Amino acid sequence: MRSAHRFFRPRGVTVPDRPSRRAALKALAVVGVAPTVAEAAWLHPLVPRQPGDTRWRPRFFTEAELAAAEVVAELIIPETDTPGARAALAHQYIDWRLSEAAPDSRVPVLVREGLAWLDRESQGAFVERSSAEQTALLTRLAADPPTEPEQAVDFFREFRRLTISGYYRSEVGMQEEIGYAGKQYLTEFEGCTHEHHLDWTPPRRDV
Structure with a gap:
């Protein structure tokens, strides 16, 4: 699990230096990146392409803008013990x-002019x-x-x-960072296994 990066930390959210997956997900929920049903289906390797076309092409960015977007995204979520934004193709998600x-x-327009400002x-x-x-330039933008x-x-x-939205909607972010294994088929459901709950019986109610 990655440590909190100064560009990754949502404003107004305190994240420990080594956050648990639960803490990271809580922080993401605060900034509103929990995926909708439609957006959650967007996994980078599954983006439709024209028949016979094996090369992904930007639909919004110019090639120069795309290169800058890739660098900025990786600085926001760099590679650590898990892959960063570049490996997750967050820049392609942003373009989409x-x-x-x-x-x-x-x-x-805000993004295009922002990249030009950089x-x-x-x-x-x-x-x-x-x-x-x-990093120094982005640190100036992240100042509070x-x-x-x-x-x-x-x-x-x-x-x-x-960037955060794209990262946690990618296979890299969902599987390697969060550890989401997808829907699992259970042959049986044991229910609650907490020891202090095993002998619990519902209280009687007088009718």
Whole structure:
């Protein structure tokens, strides 16, 4: 189980340095990334492709934006003892979500302009900066209280939410990080096995 990363920790949620899976899931619930029925069905390797097409292609991002999105997502959820956002293809999930956004949603523009802001602040391509420089820039956006322009901070918060959402909807996040094994067929159900419950009988009620 990964330790809490400073970019991964939802604002206003206290997460221990070595959180349990239960604590991590509780934190995710606070930021509203528990999957809906429709979204939970979205597993990255199962995304439909055109017949004969073996290469995934972005539907929203340009190639340069996709490269930046991949780096930012991995900095938010880096590889530790379990795979990070890159291995979970969180950047592909984000591309899909943005391509499916409602026409009046401000999120696609917010993300696109936010990635451009990272390049401007980097005085060049963000992806070409060192890992330390990239981390320092995102640390500025994660500051509480905020120290950077409101739109840039909003971009980072939204991108972090999308990254966490995509990670825990992926096979990597669900199976390797959370340990979800899918629906299991039980040949029998033993019920509660707590010792102090074994001899329990319901109280009698006078009619």
